[in-house]
Amino acid sequence: MPEPTTHPAEVLLTIDGLRVTIAGGRTEAVRGVSFEVRRGETVGIVGESGSGKTLVCRSVLGVLAPGCAVSDGTIDFAGTSLVGIPRRAWDQLRGTRIAAVFQDPASYLNPSVPVGHQLAEQLRVKLGRSRRDARDAAVRLLAAMGLHEPARVYRQYPYELSGGMLQRVVLAIAVSGDPQLLIADEATTALDVTIQAEVLELLAGLRADRGLAVIAVSHDLAVIAEFCDRVLVFYAGEIVEAGPTAAVLRAPRHPYTEALLRVASVGSWERRNLAVIDGQPPAVGATLPGCRFADRCAFATEQCRTRPIPLTELADGRAVRCVRVDEIALSGAGAGAAGAGAGAGASR
Amino acid sequence: MTDTDLDAAGRAASAATPPTPPTPSTSPTPSTSPIPSTPSAPSTPSASSTPSAPLLHVEELGVSFARPGGGRRIRVLDDVELTVRPGEIVGVVGETGSGKTTLARAIAGLTTPDGGRVLLDDRDIARLRGRARRRFRRGGAIQFVFQDPLRSLDPELTVGASVGEGLAIAGVGSRAQRAERVAGALRQVGLDPAVADRLPAQLSGGQRQRASIARAVVADPRLLLCDEPVSALDASNRNHILLLLDELRRRLALGIVVISHDLSSLAGIADRVVVLYRGRVVEAGPIADVFTRPRHPYTALLIASAPDIHGRDRLAAAQLRSQRPDDDATARWAGGCVFAHRCRFATDVCAQTPPSQDAAGRPAGDWTVACHHTDTWRNQTAATATPTTAVTARKESSA
Numbered sequence: 083m084p085e086p087t088t089h090p091a092e093v094l095l096t097i098d099g100l101r102v103t104i105a106g107g108r109t110e111a112v113r114g115v116s117f118e119v120r121r122g123e124t125v126g127i128v129g130e131s132g133s134g135k136t137l138v139c140r141s142v143l144g145v146l147a148p149g150c151a152v153s154d155g156t157i158d159f160a161g162t163s164l165v166g167i168p169r170r171a172w173d174q175l176r177g178t179r180i181a182a183v184f185q186d187p188a189s190y191l192n193p194s195v196p197v198g199h200q201l202a203e204q205l206r207v208k209l210g211r212s213r214r215d216a217r218d219a220a221v222r223l224l225a226a227m228g229l230h231e232p233a234r235v236y237r238q239y240p241y242e243l244s245g246g247m248l249q250r251v252v253l254a255i256a257v258s259g260d261p262q263l264l265i266a267d268e269a270t271t272a273l274d275v276t277i278q279a280e281v282l283e284l285l286a287g288l289r290a291d292r293g294l295a296v297i298a299v300s301h302d303l304a305v306i307a308e309f310c311d312r313v314l315v316f317y318a319g320e321i322v323e324a325g326p327t328a329a330v331l332r333a334p335r336h337p338y339t340e341a342l343l344r345v346a347s348v349g350s351w352e353r354r355n356l357a358v359i360d361g362q363p364p365a366v367g368a369t370l371p372g373c374r375f376a377d378r379c380a381f382a383t384e385q386c387r388t389r390p391i392p393l394t395e396l397a398d399g400r401a402v403r404c405v406r407v408d409e410i411a412l413s414g415a416g417a418g419a420a421g422a423g424a425g426a427g428a429s430r
Numbered sequence: 431m432t433d434t435d436l437d438a439a440g441r442a443a444s445a446a447t448p449p450t451p452p453t454p455s456t457s458p459t460p461s462t463s464p465i466p467s468t469p470s471a472p473s474t475p476s477a478s479s480t481p482s483a484p485l486l487h488v489e490e491l492g493v494s495f496a497r498p499g500g501g502r503r504i505r506v507l508d509d510v511e512l513t514v515r516p517g518e519i520v521g522v523v524g525e526t527g528s529g530k531t532t533l534a535r536a537i538a539g540l541t542t543p544d545g546g547r548v549l550l551d552d553r554d555i556a557r558l559r560g561r562a563r564r565r566f567r568r569g570g571a572i573q574f575v576f577q578d579p580l581r582s583l584d585p586e587l588t589v590g591a592s593v594g595e596g597l598a599i600a601g602v603g604s605r606a607q608r609a610e611r612v613a614g615a616l617r618q619v620g621l622d623p624a625v626a627d628r629l630p631a632q633l634s635g636g637q638r639q640r641a642s643i644a645r646a647v648v649a650d651p652r653l654l655l656c657d658e659p660v661s662a663l664d665a666s667n668r669n670h671i672l673l674l675l676d677e678l679r680r681r682l683a684l685g686i687v688v689i690s691h692d693l694s695s696l697a698g699i700a701d702r703v704v705v706l707y708r709g710r711v712v713e714a715g716p717i718a719d720v721f722t723r724p725r726h727p728y729t730a731l732l733i734a735s736a737p738d739i740h741g742r743d744r745l746a747a748a749q750l751r752s753q754r755p756d757d758d759a760t761a762r763w764a765g766g767c768v769f770a771h772r773c774r775f776a777t778d779v780c781a782q783t784p785p786s787q788d789a790a791g792r793p794a795g796d797w798t799v800a801c802h803h804t805d806t807w808r809n810q811t812a813a814t815a816t817p818t819t820a821v822t823a824r825k826e827s828s829a
Contacts, residue, residue, distance in 0.1 A: 130664040131635070245526065274525035275691055279735035279747045301664055304694075304737035331739060345665040346739060356673050356698045359666040362634060415739045 094262055094295050095119040095142065100155035102137045107151060109367030112137050113319040114155070116393075121262065124289060124296040126306035126327065128342065129316030132366050135299050138316075139265045141165075142297070143182055144172045160262065177208045178259035185268040187248035191240045197251045198224065198236025201258060208259045223254045228284055246277035250284065257288055264288075267299040282309055303346040307331055307415075312399075315339050318363045318374040321393060325400030332414045335402040337379045340412040373404070381410045485551065485685040486537065486653055488512040492545030493529075493536050493709075506532045507709045510546070511787075514653065514685040519675065521696035521717060522689045523732065524706030530689045533706070534655045537687070538572050539563065550653065568600040570649025577658035579638035583630040583645075589616075590626025593645045600649075615648035616641070618681075619674055636667035640674065647678060654678070654686045660695055668692075672699050693736050697721055705729050708768040711787070715797030725799040727807050728769045749811050750774055767802065775807040 095118065102112035112134040119125050127135045140146045142157055144164060157164040159180065162171075184190060192200060198220050205216040217236075224232035227250040240248060249269065256264060266285065270278040286309065288294050300306055306313050306327060313330050315323040315338065323336040334340045344357040361378040364370060372387040373379070379386070385405055393403045404410075491510040494503040507529045514520050522530050535541040537548055539555060548556040550571060558566050576582035583592050594612040602608060613623035619640040630638055639659065646654055656675065660668040676699045679686050690696050696703060696717065703717040705728065713726040724730040727750060734747040752774050767773070770780040779802050787798040801807070 130666070275693065276525060276731055276735045276747070278737070282737075283748075302737065303665070304739050307739045308737045342665065343739065345669050356669040356676075358669045358673065 091121040091123065093118050094121045094123075094160055095297075096156075096158040097138070097142070098156045098158075100138065100141060100157065101153045102134070102141055102146070102150060103153045104137070104150045104366070106149045107153065110153070111150075111319050111366050112141075115316075115319075115321055116155075117314055117321065117324065119263065119295050119297060121295055122289065122293045123312065124298060124310045126310030126313045127297065127299045127316055128301065128303055128306050128313060130301065130363060132318075132363060133316040134319040135316045136267055139182070139267050139297060139299055142263075143176065143180060143265060177204060177261070179261050180263045180265070181256035181259065181261040182265040182267065183249065183252050183256050183269045185271050187245065187252040188240055190252055191248065193240050196237050196239055197243065197248075198238075201236075201251065201255050204255050204258045220254075220258075223258055224251070227251070227254045228280070244277075246273055246281065249273060249277075249281055253281075253284065253288070257292065257294070260292065261294065263295045263297070265297045265299075268301070269298070270305065271300065271302070278305075285309070303331070303342055315342065318368075319366070320374060320403060321401075322375065322403045323401070324393075325396075326398070329398060329400060334412050334414050335396065335400065335407050336375075336404050337381050337410065337412065338375045340414070341378075343415050381406055483515070483551075484513045484549075485516045485518075486512070486514040486687075487549040487552075488533075488537065488546070489549065490546035491533070491536060491543050491548065493532055493541055493543050505709060507536065507543075510706075510709070510711055511714070512537075512687075512704055512711075514687060516652070516683045516685055517679050518702070519679055519686045519688060519700045521700035521703040522687060522706060523691065523693060523696065523703060525691070527708070528706040529709040530706055531657055532709075534574070534657055534687060534689055537653075538574055538655055539567065570596060570600070571652045573646035573649055573651040573654055575639075575642055575646050575654060575656040575659050578662050579635070579642045580630060580662075582642055583638060585630055587629075588626060589628055589630065589633070589641045589644075592630070593626070593641065593648050596645070596649055611648055612644075615644040618647055618678070619644045620670075634667075635663055636670055639663060639667075639671050643671075643674065643678075647682070647684075652685060654684050655689075656686060657689045658691070659688065661690065661692065668695060669698070675699060693721065693732065705732070710768050710784075710800065711798070712769060712801070713797075713799045719797060725797075725804050726769075726801045727773050727775055727803075730808075731772075745811055752776075767800070775803050775810055777803070 097118070098116045100112055100115045101110060103109060104111045111132075115134070115138055117125070127138070129135045137146070137150065140150070141152050142159075142164060144167070146152070152165050155165070159175070162175070164175075191197060198217070201220040201223065202213075202216040205211045205219050206213065211219060221232045221236055224235050229235050229247060229250055235243070235247070235251070243251065264285075269285075270281050273281060282305070285296065285298075289296055298306065298310055310327050312325065313327045314321050315330070315336065317338050323330060323334065323339045330339060331343065334343060341357075341359045345359060359378055364374055364377070370376075370387075372389055373382065373391045376382040376386045383406070391403050391405055393401050394407065395401050396407075489511060491507055491512075492505070493507040494505045496503055510529075510533060512520065512522075512533070522533065524530050532541055536543045536556070539548075539558070543556050546556075547554045555566060555572075583589070587595070590609070590612050593615055594608050597603070597608045597611060603611070609626075612626055616623045616626060621637060621640050621644065625633065625637065625641070630641065633641060639662075643659075654675075659675070660671050663671060672695060675686055675688070678684055688696060688700060700717045702715065703720050704711055705713040705720070705726065707728050713720060713724065713729045720729060721733060724733055730745060731747060731750040734745045734750055752772050766779075766781040766783060767776065767785050770776040773780065783802070785800045785802045787800050788804060
């Protein structure tokens with residue numbers, strides 16, 4: 083596992099105090115999120131639906147849905163601010179310096195245009211290549227994505243390709259402008275498990291070959307575990323724990339991270355007691371005086387509910403948002419399948 | 431004649447499945463001990479059938495679809511076998527296009543098979559036609575639960591109306607009696623009966639999936655077909671729904687078929703697993719055995735590809751993928767084993783002859799594998815590469 087010291091690379095993306103409102107500004111769904119992404123680093127974001135992980139990604143891409151807006155905080159990408167910049171400035175960034183892949187590749191491709199033409203169009207518009215150059219480069223890119231017979235794929239329409247092949251085409255389009263940052267929001271969630279493994283390997287290869295930094299969003303902790311240097315655990319619009327993936331999974335410091343580990347697909351093939359996290363997250367935008375996880379937490383006391391809990395820096399590049407961090411003992415994934423069994427309060 | 435028999439059987443069964451005390455769900459089956467052939471025996475009420483009699487037995491099932499432009503039909507399922515006993519959960523895994531959903535649809539009578547039999551309590555329900563089929567369906571013995579409850583529940587109907595719709599169509603009881611059964615079904619799936627007045631959009635994802643399970647159990651079914659019931663849910667809601675299915679099969683002695691691409695979810699609740707590849711069963715058996723010591727290379731590839739938090743020793747997916755280019759595919763391997771074109775261990779015999787189902791395990795026939803090299807392919811992984819964890823291999827290559 084990479085340790086923080088092996089990443090002297092410079093910071094590429096800095097998000098500081100990001101707040102995002104939805105429903106026309108009435109509801110605050112991202113409540114002060116700060117983190118950095120270094121060049122060539124892979125940062126995983128994990129959390130339940132509604133935890134704000136996709137809103138953060140969309141803020142970085144400048145593609146928030148109507149009614150959603152960055153209400154506070156800064157996003158700095160290699161010296162350029164990404165908050166409140168005009169459309170023309172985005173055109174200089176998206177596709178060439180920041181790119182993205184999402185869950186359903188078919189919905190991001192034009193169904194009536196052969197996939198190779200869509201890739202070549204990127205190369206012509208974004209990089210100013212000639213028609214012939216763009217075509218040749220597109221075929222080479224398709225081959226680099228592990229697609230067999232790339233010249234044939236070039237002429238095919240989206241409906242003729244499988245989900246895994248489409249995701250490779252979308253990845254080819256995403257990396258065609260040689261971006262520095264790739265945002266992969268549930269990029270492998272809809273794929274079969276065999277194809278998911280292949281696409282994750284392809285992403286790891288792209289990262290190694292191109293020095294690409296990746297923000298990978300997934301609700302599946304196991305995907306993050308296999309793929310990311312660092313992990314950010316989101317809960318109800320906040321980061322509750324952050325740190326090197328291996329360390330966080332081996333010894334989680336926040337009760338929510340521990341609960342996520344217990345319910346995750348642990349890769350255990352034995353019949354087991356399925357753990358659940360009792361209760362539901364607070365409604366998006368709900369204002370609570372204290373910890374947002376307190377109502378579902380087995381360790382919560384009065385002090386958790388009275389005042390806001392800050393994200394506290396720990397040693398070894400870790401941080402946790404819990405006032406009782408030094409008082410509670412949590413178990414991690416290192417204990418093996420058996421460790422996923424009993425746990426206070428949240429297991430059945 | 432068939433329909434009246436079936437009705438009688440259905441009534442007998444529903445009369446014989448009163449609320450039996452739930453068996454404690456905190457008794458996990460040890461992975462090393464053989465799973466008994468009748469896992470449901472302790473919780474199965476003494477119905478008219480003997481405990482080991484299968485509830486559902488699918489035999490030599492074949493389904494084919496017409497090609498858009500005519501010509502030879504596309505075979506979607508070929509010679510598929512599947513057995514579900516009362517109180518048993520059987521998982522069906524396989525990738526997109528393997529025929530998982532078609533299998534469920536054929537069992538439910540939504541797709542007409544062109545060969546084989548679908549036996550529910552020893553009666554072939556695939557052959558029912560017209561009035562007999564309608565009466566069987568209204569009896570509600572087989573129910574479907576779909577992946578996305580937001581799409582499978584009518585957004586303009588209240589939850590109560592959706593859950594009770596089938597009863598109303600079948601003309602069961604009075605309006606008040608139906609409302610009572612709807613409330614009972616909602617309670618059974620852990621929902622407050624008050625949600626009956628709400629619309630699906632006003633429920634959370636987990637609650638919506640509970641509502642669609644309520645719509646299935648309100649009909650007093652014997653068999654539940656769940657097509658990816660948890661893939662649209664977060665990890666914690668996922669386990670809530672899996673626990674609910676586990677509880678329902680114990681309490682109601684339901685046979686449940688769960689189609690899922692999430693192997694870990696299945697491993698949590700299923701007793702047996704059937705692995706489909708291109709419409710054929712390549713391996714079937716007790717789930718802990720099949721997942722810990724897969725005997726078919728495709729099953730092994732599925733398991734090696736599943737992401738894992740622990741990174742324990744296992745075969746890496748790369749050790750199991752074919753080393754041949756894809757374009758080598760169809761022509762050479764047509765007519766042989768369905769997996770041969772992607773199989774690292776395929777030989778000439780795999781190209782020529784479809785493998786038969788070899789039985790193994792205990793009792794005999796409990797664990798079947800369709801592979802020419804069942805006992806030898808694993809040795810080749812040892813010879814060609816050093817076993818390592820997928821995680822370390824990947825981290826090293828990226829470091």
